Amino acid sequence: xxTTKHGISINIENIEDESILVLNVFGKLTHSDxxxxxxALESAINQAPDSTxxxxxxxxxxxxxxxxxxxxxxxxxxxxxxxxxxxALLSNKNWQxxxxxxxxxxxAGELKSFGNKDDALNWLSQGT
Numbered sequence: 001x002x003t004t005k006h007g008i009s010i011n012i013e014n015i016e017d018e019s020i021l022v023l024n025v026f027g028k029l030t031h032s033d034x035x036x037x038x039x040a041l042e043s044a045i046n047q048a049p050d051s052t053x054x055x056x057x058x059x060x061x062x063x064x065x066x067x068x069x070x071x072x073x074x075x076x077x078x079x080x081x082x083x084x085x086x087x088a089l090l091s092n093k094n095w096q097x098x099x100x101x102x103x104x105x106x107x108a109g110e111l112k113s114f115g116n117k118d119d120a121l122n123w124l125s126q127g128t
Contacts, residue, residue: 006030006063008037010044013056015125020054026061034072041076045083053083054124058090058117084109088120 006027013020021044045053065073086109114120 004028007033010037010040012044013121015121018054018125019048020056020121020124022056022058024058024061026063028063029065029069029073031066031068031072034069034076038072038076041080045080048083052085055084055087056090056117056120056124057087060091062091082109086124087111088124089113090117090120091115 004027006029008026008029009024011022011024013022021041023041089111091113092115112120112123114123
């Protein structure tokens, strides 16, 4: 049996006094992935003070989106574009730097790409 693993997991990592929301994105995302994941993300955002959420998004194992899932991602980004203070994009993909630059046009917070998780967490825990 050949199974295809895909989805988004959400965790919170604490470094010193700093809480960082960590998303692990893997496989080819579907609309149902967003339907399952969105309530957990929105709950985490609503529990944090305004515009103070720090987010690490690990896309190292992302293989893409179905069209409807890509639209879900765009809608989520537009809805929450002012909720994040910093977003660290973690990947070993060449296009991550371009994605971070384009993302900065649409987000109120700072978006930066990293190839190493420790560097990303250090940036997030130190503030901007």
